[in-house]
Amino acid sequence: MTLIASNLTTKGKEEFFLNDISFEMSPGKIYTIIGRTLSGKTTLLKTIAGLIAQDSGTLSFNGNNFDVIPVWKRQVAMVYQQFINYPHLNVYDNIAFPLKQRKVDLAEIKDRVKQAIEQVGLEGFEERKIQALSGGQQQRVALARSLVKNANILLLDEPLVNLDYKLREQLREEFKKIFSSKASEEAILIYSTTDPIEAMQLGGEVIVMDEGKILQQGSAKEIYENPRSTKVAEITNDPAMNLFDGEINGKKITLNKEVILNIPKHFKDLPDGKYSFGIRASGVTIDKSGFPFQIELAEISGSETFLHLNNDQIHVVGLLDAVKNFNIGETVKVSFDIEKLYAFGSDGILMSSPYNGTK
Amino acid sequence: MGTFYTTLKYTAVTIWSMFVIAPFLWALSTSFKDFNSVTSGATYIPWVDFEPTLEGWRVLLRSPAQGGVNIVEPYLNSIFVTCLASFISILLGTLAAYALSRYTFKAGFIKNDDITFFFISQRIMPPVVLAIPFFIMLGKLGLLDTLLGLVMVYVVLLMPIAVWIMVDFFNKVPVEIDETALIDGCNPIQAFFKVVLPNSIPGMVVAGLFCMIFGWTDFFFAFILTFTEVQLLPVAIVSLNSSITPWWSLSAAALVSVAPLIVVAFIVERYLSKGNLSGALK
Amino acid sequence: MAQIKLQNIAHSYNPNSVDSKYALKPFDMTWVDGGRYAILGPSGCGKSTMLNIMSGIVKPSEGRLLFDGVDVTDETTSDRNIAQVFQFPVIYGTMTVHDNLAFPLVCRGYDKSFIESKVNEVAEALSLEGLLSQSARKLTADQKQLISLGRGLVRDNVAAILMDEPLTVIDPDLKFRLRRKLKEINQKYQSTLIYVTHDQNEAMTFAENIIVMDDGEIVQVGSPAELFDRPRTTFVGYFIGAPAMNLFECDVVDSNSIKFGGAKITTETDLKSVNGENIKLGIRAEYVQLMKSTAKNTVQAKVESVDDWGNHKLISANFEGNIIKVKVKREVEVPAENVYLKFPTNNCCIYENEILVP
Numbered sequence: 001m002t003l004i005a006s007n008l009t010t011k012g013k014e015e016f017f018l019n020d021i022s023f024e025m026s027p028g029k030i031y032t033i034i035g036r037t038l039s040g041k042t043t044l045l046k047t048i049a050g051l052i053a054q055d056s057g058t059l060s061f062n063g064n065n066f067d068v069i070p071v072w073k074r075q076v077a078m079v080y081q082q083f084i085n086y087p088h089l090n091v092y093d094n095i096a097f098p099l100k101q102r103k104v105d106l107a108e109i110k111d112r113v114k115q116a117i118e119q120v121g122l123e124g125f126e127e128r129k130i131q132a133l134s135g136g137q138q139q140r141v142a143l144a145r146s147l148v149k150n151a152n153i154l155l156l157d158e159p160l161v162n163l164d165y166k167l168r169e170q171l172r173e174e175f176k177k178i179f180s181s182k183a184s185e186e187a188i189l190i191y192s193t194t195d196p197i198e199a200m201q202l203g204g205e206v207i208v209m210d211e212g213k214i215l216q217q218g219s220a221k222e223i224y225e226n227p228r229s230t231k232v233a234e235i236t237n238d239p240a241m242n243l244f245d246g247e248i249n250g251k252k253i254t255l256n257k258e259v260i261l262n263i264p265k266h267f268k269d270l271p272d273g274k275y276s277f278g279i280r281a282s283g284v285t286i287d288k289s290g291f292p293f294q295i296e297l298a299e300i301s302g303s304e305t306f307l308h309l310n311n312d313q314i315h316v317v318g319l320l321d322a323v324k325n326f327n328i329g330e331t332v333k334v335s336f337d338i339e340k341l342y343a344f345g346s347d348g349i350l351m352s353s354p355y356n357g358t359k
Numbered sequence: 360m361g362t363f364y365t366t367l368k369y370t371a372v373t374i375w376s377m378f379v380i381a382p383f384l385w386a387l388s389t390s391f392k393d394f395n396s397v398t399s400g401a402t403y404i405p406w407v408d409f410e411p412t413l414e415g416w417r418v419l420l421r422s423p424a425q426g427g428v429n430i431v432e433p434y435l436n437s438i439f440v441t442c443l444a445s446f447i448s449i450l451l452g453t454l455a456a457y458a459l460s461r462y463t464f465k466a467g468f469i470k471n472d473d474i475t476f477f478f479i480s481q482r483i484m485p486p487v488v489l490a491i492p493f494f495i496m497l498g499k500l501g502l503l504d505t506l507l508g509l510v511m512v513y514v515v516l517l518m519p520i521a522v523w524i525m526v527d528f529f530n531k532v533p534v535e536i537d538e539t540a541l542i543d544g545c546n547p548i549q550a551f552f553k554v555v556l557p558n559s560i561p562g563m564v565v566a567g568l569f570c571m572i573f574g575w576t577d578f579f580f581a582f583i584l585t586f587t588e589v590q591l592l593p594v595a596i597v598s599l600n601s602s603i604t605p606w607w608s609l610s611a612a613a614l615v616s617v618a619p620l621i622v623v624a625f626i627v628e629r630y631l632s633k634g635n636l637s638g639a640l641k
Numbered sequence: 642m643a644q645i646k647l648q649n650i651a652h653s654y655n656p657n658s659v660d661s662k663y664a665l666k667p668f669d670m671t672w673v674d675g676g677r678y679a680i681l682g683p684s685g686c687g688k689s690t691m692l693n694i695m696s697g698i699v700k701p702s703e704g705r706l707l708f709d710g711v712d713v714t715d716e717t718t719s720d721r722n723i724a725q726v727f728q729f730p731v732i733y734g735t736m737t738v739h740d741n742l743a744f745p746l747v748c749r750g751y752d753k754s755f756i757e758s759k760v761n762e763v764a765e766a767l768s769l770e771g772l773l774s775q776s777a778r779k780l781t782a783d784q785k786q787l788i789s790l791g792r793g794l795v796r797d798n799v800a801a802i803l804m805d806e807p808l809t810v811i812d813p814d815l816k817f818r819l820r821r822k823l824k825e826i827n828q829k830y831q832s833t834l835i836y837v838t839h840d841q842n843e844a845m846t847f848a849e850n851i852i853v854m855d856d857g858e859i860v861q862v863g864s865p866a867e868l869f870d871r872p873r874t875t876f877v878g879y880f881i882g883a884p885a886m887n888l889f890e891c892d893v894v895d896s897n898s899i900k901f902g903g904a905k906i907t908t909e910t911d912l913k914s915v916n917g918e919n920i921k922l923g924i925r926a927e928y929v930q931l932m933k934s935t936a937k938n939t940v941q942a943k944v945e946s947v948d949d950w951g952n953h954k955l956i957s958a959n960f961e962g963n964i965i966k967v968k969v970k971r972e973v974e975v976p977a978e979n980v981y982l983k984f985p986t987n988n989c990c991i992y993e994n995e996i997l998v999p
Contacts, residue, residue, distance in 0.1 A: 051538050071541040078542050084535045088557040098543035135684065149543070164684050165840040166880055200951045224951055237951070282952050282970070297821045299846035300865045302882055303927040306846070308821060323866045328828060 001027045001062045001152055003048070003188055008057035010043060010212075017043040018054060019212035027152075027186040030179055030204025032220075034193055034236060040212040041192040045155045048190070049076050061152070074153075077146035081158040083138035085130045085145070091117075092126040095144045116144040119178055136167045147178065156191045160198070172201060196238045200224070208232050225355035230348040233278050239306065241278045241342075242316040248272050253341075256312050259291045264338040267352050275351070276344040281306060283340035284318035290335030298326040309334055383614070390415045390611035394603070415607030418599070419615070430612060433595035437575060438619070440506060440591065444513035445570035449563055451514070452521025457551060459522070460529035461537065478522040481515070486579050497584060504588045512580055517570040524569070528562030529555070561630075568627050572620060592616050645672040645695065645801060645833065650704035652690055664690050666858045667703065672801065675831040677824070679848035681841055683880070687857040688837045692803050695835070696723045708800050724793020726804040730785030734778040738769060741777050742791045749796075759795045766826060767791050782810045783819055790823075794830060801833040808843060820847055841881050845869070853877050869925070870988075875995045878923050884955065884966050887929070888992070891922045899991065902961035904940045908989040910998050921992040926955070926968040928988035932981040939983040940965075947975050958982060 008021040017040050025031055033041050046052045048059065050071035059066040066074070077098075085094050095116055099109045117123060120140040130138060139159060146154055160168040179189055179202075193199055199206050199220060206223045208215045215235075216228040227233040233241040246255040249272055253261040286307070293309035293316075300306075305320040309332075318334060326332070343352040391411035419430045455478070458464075459471050493512055494503070502508030532555060540550035581591035590598075596612045599605055651667035665687045672678060680688040693699040694706065697718035706714045713721050733741050742763055746756045764770045767787045772780065777788060786807055793802050804823075808816045824847070827834050838844050844851050845865040853860045853868065853876075861873040872878035878886035891899040891906070893915050898907045901922055908922075932939055942958035942965055949971075956967040958980050965982055969975070991998045 046538075049538075049542055051541070070546070071538075072544050072546050074542075076542060078539065080535050080539075082533065082535065084533065084539050086536065086539075086554055086558075088554075101544040101549075145543075165842070166683060166885075169883065169885075197951060200949055203949065220949060224949070280952065297824055299820070301842060301846055302869055303925065323869075 001186060001188075003066075003153060004060045005048075006058050006060075008044075008047060008054045008059065010047065010052065010054045016040075016212040018047065018057075021057070021212070021214055023207065023214065023217065025188050025190070027188055028184065030189040030191060030202060031207060032191050032193060032199045032202050032204050033207045033209055034196065034199045035209035036194060036235060039209045041209055042157055043212075044209070045078065045157050045190065045192060048153060049078050049155055050074050075149075075151050076153040076155060077149050077151035078155040079139070079142045079146050079157065079159045081161050083135055083142060083162070085138055085141050087130050089130070090126070091122065091128050091130070091133075091141055094130065094141055095148050098145065098149045112148050113144075116148040119147060119181075120144045121174070136163055136171065139163065139171070143175075143178075150185065151187065153188045153190065156189070158192055158194065161194070172198065176202065196236045199236065206236075208235055210235060226350060226353045227278075227342075228350050230276055230278065230344050233342070233344075237280060239281050239317050241280050242284065243276055243278050243344075244314050244316065245274065246277050247274050248343075253277065253338075255314055259311060259314060259336075261336055261338055261341075264341055264354070266339075266354055266356075267341070267343060270343060270352055274346060276346070276348065278342035278344060279316075279336060279340055281317045281319040283337040284309070284316050284334060285337075286318070286320055286332050287335035288333055290333040292331050293334040295326045295328060295330045295332060297328065298324075300325075307332075386610040386614050389606055390608075390614060392607050394607075412607075415605070415611045418605070418608040419611055428595060428599050428608075430592065430595045430615070433590045433592045434615070436506060436589060437592040440509050440513060441571055441574035444510045444517055444574050445567055447510070447514050448517040448521045448570050449567055452518045452566065453525050453556075453559070453563060455518075456522045456525030456529055457555065459526050461534060475522070475526050478519045481519040482523075490579070490583050493580065494583060503584060504586050506589055509581065509584060509589065509591070512584060513574050513577070516577075516580070517574055520569050520573065521566045524566040525559065525562055528559055532558055564627055564630060568623065571623060575616075575620060644674050644709050646670070646707040646710075647672075647695075648705045648707065650691075650694060650701050650706065652687075652694060652699065652701045652703070656702045663857050665694070665701075668859050670852075670859070670862075672833055672835065674833055675827070677827050677834045677836070677847060677849045679836045679838060679844035679851045680854060681838055681844040681851050681880070682854035683839055685856075686854040688839075688854050689805060691854075692725075692805055692835065692837050695801070696725050696803050697721050722796070722800045724790075724796065724799045724802045726786070726789045726793060726802065726807045728806045728809045730782065730789050730810070732777045732780075732785050732788050734776075736777055737774055738764070738777050738780070738788060739773040741788050742769075742773075742795055745792055745796050756795075763791045763794045766794070766829060767822060786811065786819065787822065790826070794826065794832070799832055801835055804834070804836045806838050806840075807836075808838075816843070823847065842883070845881070853880065855880075871990060871997060872923070873997050875921060875923065875992050878990070878992075882925060882927075884926050884968065886923045886925055886990075887966055889922045889963050889965075891920055893920060902940070902963060904960075906938050906984050906989060907986050908991055909986050910989070910991045912991065912998065915991070915993050915998055917993045919994050921995075922984075923990040923992055924984050924988055926966040928985060929965065929967040930983040930985060931967065931969060931973065931975070932983050935981055936983060938986060939981050941979055941981055944975065944978060944980055956980070 003025040005021055005023050008018050009016065010018040019040075021044065033044065035041050043052060047054050050066075050069065053067070086097060089097065092113060095113045096109050099112060104112075117126065120143050122137065122140050122144065125133070125137065130141065133141065143159070160171055163171065189204070191202060191204070203220060205217065206220050207217045208223065210231055215232050216223060223232070223236055227236060227241075230243055233243065244255060246253055248263065248267070248270055251263055253263060255261070255277070291311060293311045295307055296310050296315070297308035298305055300323055303323060305322065305324055307318045307320060307326065309316050309318055340354050342350065342354070345351050391413070393412050393414055418428060421429065459475050464471055464474060497503045497508045497512070500508070502511070536554060536558070537550050540554040541547065545553060576593065578593040578597070581594050585591065585594065593616070596609070596616060599608050599612060647668070647670040649667055649669060650665065651663055652665040653663050655662070680691060682688050690699060694701045697716065701714070705712055708721065733744065736744070739760060742760045743756050746759060760773070761770065764773055767790065769784065769787060769791065772784065777785065780788070790802070790807070793799060808819055811819060820843070823834065826832070836844070836847055849864060850862060851865060851868055852862050855876050861868060861877050868877060868881050872881060872886065875886075875888055878888065889901055891901040893912050894900045894905060896913050897910060898905050899912070899920065899922055906922060935941060940960050942960035945957045945959050945964070948955040948957075952971055953968050954971055954973065954975065956969065956975055958965045958967065960982070967982060
């Protein structure tokens with residue numbers, strides 16, 4: 001029961017909502033679509049649901065042409081980011097709605113609704129009206145309704161984005177448990193988000209989208225270790241990966257007059273020339289024997305401090321594994337862990353990574 | 360400080376209520392007066408200020424042959440025409456409003472908003488502009504002086520109200536609810552009836568109320584398009600007039616004609632005050 | 642610039658009804674001029690109410706509000722000289738960026754040359770100078786938020802800038818940039834910045850002092866480091882930090898040790914006066930140390946799962962039914978089966994009835 005998309009394209013007045021999208025999704029797996037707002041995630045999800053028809057390209061499911069099947073026959077389920085429930089029904093009827101629609105018999109409806117309510121932790125809420133529920137509870141109802149259908153494809157469009165930070169963390173944990181039981185039922189789970197950390201934590205296969213295109217598809221680990229381009233590196237890292245221009249010259253990497261680094265082993269096959277270099281904040285830290293940088297900003301996060309540093313046009317964010325206050329303008333010595341350096345070509349494409357060596 | 364303001368509030372409300380109720384009380388007591396009591400300037404209280412009589416009321420029930428104006432038949436006609444026309448207007452208007460809210464129409468440069476405005480614009484036109492065209496059209500169809508003809512004309516006049524109120528209402532219901540219904544297995548028609556409509560009842564109630572008020576109180580078209588066979592209440596009441604203005608029967612007739620609207624308003628108000636209305640009333 | 646003092650402020654939205662409930666329980670608070678504060682708490686805790694009381698949108702049912710000693714409780718919002726930035730950018734779509742920023746000054750009747758200099762100054766501070774002549778409607782969400790902010794800055798002598806979850810509509814990677822801008826503004830103009838959020842990350846990175854609220858009550862006020870290292874209640878320990886603080890039920894053994902499962906853990910806390918029933922041990926996932934073998938204050942646990950969080954790994958280890966979460970750097974090797982986890986004495990917090998034992 002594989003979902004296959006071939007060359008899906010949908011165009012607006014000037015911009016592409018979907019630009020030649022192709023993928024293959026197998027049952028029993030979670031797919032996380034990560035991208036900025038307006039990157040096409042919602043359009044893609046709605047196209048899979050059948051709410052929007054693509055301008056060109058085909059969708060097929062289980063070998064059959066999906067495009068000729070109208071929304072109400074597609075056996076999909078969707079959870080939106082705004083809490084969408086039927087306002088005129090109570091919690092029980094909301095969740096039972098799709099089953100009643102499909103004329104499932106009453107005893108079975110009772111069982112399945114009870115099971116779904118337990119899965120989302122809403123026992124005791126069956127009689128309540130939707131308006132009386134909090135945001136988190138409303139999303140749980142929406143989720144329960146999507147689970148009760150045993151749909152083939154479960155679509156979640158940034159379902160946690162309108163919730164409290166802590167509630168988000170909590171629900172994400174619960175989602176993972178619910179999803180692993182759904183996955184064993186051979187459903188395809190598609191979850192869209194803008195948050196790289198959420199994508200990592202869900203632990204499924206990640207699809208990176210930008211401006212309607214799929215930039216990279218792979219495991220969360222693969223995307224972390226080998227982002228295919230600078231764009232992917234920007235989208236999938238929080239804080240964003242540091243990117244700066246520089247030059248490889250003989251045995252050294254020159255970033256500017258002062259900052260000159262040694263060449264790491266994994267760069268050894270790279271020819272001399274200009275590159276975009278990338279390094280995560282965790283690879284830049286304070287070191288007595290480093291280069292002088294000015295502190296633009298210091299932000300404390302838990303037990304670490306993020307430092308925004310500047311040396312003559314090179315702006316980087318570094319990480320100190322301690323909590324310390326700094327003054328703006330203070331000069332500190334900063335070192336780069338060259339083993340964590342990435343090299344991207346002038347076209348932005350990855351040429352060498354610490355995990356995979358040079359391509 | 361609290362009690363002072365509370366007393367002030369209640370006093371203000373009481374005074375205002377008296378302003379509002381006074382005309383009704385006046386009409387009520389006048390309907391029991393006779394010619395002499397009215398001209399001598401008697402006021403409110405029966406048996407004290409004047410001698411009450413049921414003459415004003417009896418006139419309304421007496422047939423024309425006996426010198427009265429029987430308003431029972433016009434009354435029933437008005438109820439029939441208003442209810443039927445309102446019902447059809449709400450039915451067609453709601454469906455049209457749903458289409459305008461959810462689907463995109465385009466004919467040249469004309470888009471959804473233009474079509475909605477076209478509907479609303481029907482109410483902006485002075486009724487007099489429509490009088491002659493309607494007269495000629497009903498004449499050609501042989502529907503002058505018939506209930507059916509009147510209903511048709513009223514539907515044309517009342518439907519814009521329904522469309523106007525319901526488009527606004529539907530726009531406030533998120534389209535994601537329709538989408539969820541589709542995903543849950545409803546085809547578009549089922550989605551409308553099972554999910555969107557139940558959530559639009561407050562809007563329809565308000566639209567219904569407005570339709571009924573405008574339909575019931577219309578004099579102009581009733582007057583122009585009916586003569587002898589069919590008469591509506593407003594026309595019948597006007598015909599009460601003669602060389603001596605019969606204040607007593609006019610008062611009785613006025614009360615009788617306002618009564619249904621008050622009843623409807625009370626029923627609707629109870630429903631609205633339950634908090635079901637979420638912004639449809641502008 | 643002003644010192645803001647809240648004296649015995651409390652608020653109830655239905656004070657005269659039978660079951661009146663406090664949305665904001667009575668409290669005292671002083672906001673020091675030029676400071677950066679965050680009000681942090683879950684939805685419905687009363688933080689927006691507090692902000693609205695300060696800006697004047699809501700009049701408190703009890704208490705007085707003083708700006709620099711002057712009682713402003715009865716004054717309207719416009720008289721209080723407060724700038725407020727909301728969750729959604731509020732811009733005048735029909736005007737250019739320049740006119741948007743100039744609006745508050747034009748309304749107050751300042752003369753043209755003063756307006757020009759102020760608008761240019763603020764536009765430069767917010768890096769908007771290139772966009773002054775553009776229509777405000779065409780900007781991105783974060784640029785629109787900067788305009789909302791800028792409108793508050795053009796006014797001299799703004800007592801405070803109040804922000805109600807202003808970064809909600811901004812993409813994650815741009816949030817960083819906006820936070821930096823806000824801090825620069827705070828440095829340059831020395832205006833008091835008060836930031837309301839439910840995102841503890843934002844609060845921690847932005848503020849010098851964080852006020853944690855729950856259910857209408859102020860639970861703890863402190864610097865980010867204090868809140869992280871020594872949360873005053875288990876709620877603060879749960880709410881601050883990702884993941885939430887590890888909390889385990891335990892029993893007091895002697896004057897500074899507790900018994901957790903079968904292990905004795907020594908802490909720096911003086912436990913002599915602790916004798917309650919509800920005793921908990923709290924330790925942050927970041928502070929639990931991975932050891933090669935057993936040692937003091939160390940327990941042996943079984944690894945249940947290791948989650949990949951990008952720059953970190955989150956280990957969930959089972960010790961006698963208790964799940965211990967440990968956050969380590971990505972490079973750290975995690976044994977497959979058994980781990981030895983050390984609880985450093987200075988990082989252990991003991992809670993009696995959910996409140997920290999000092």
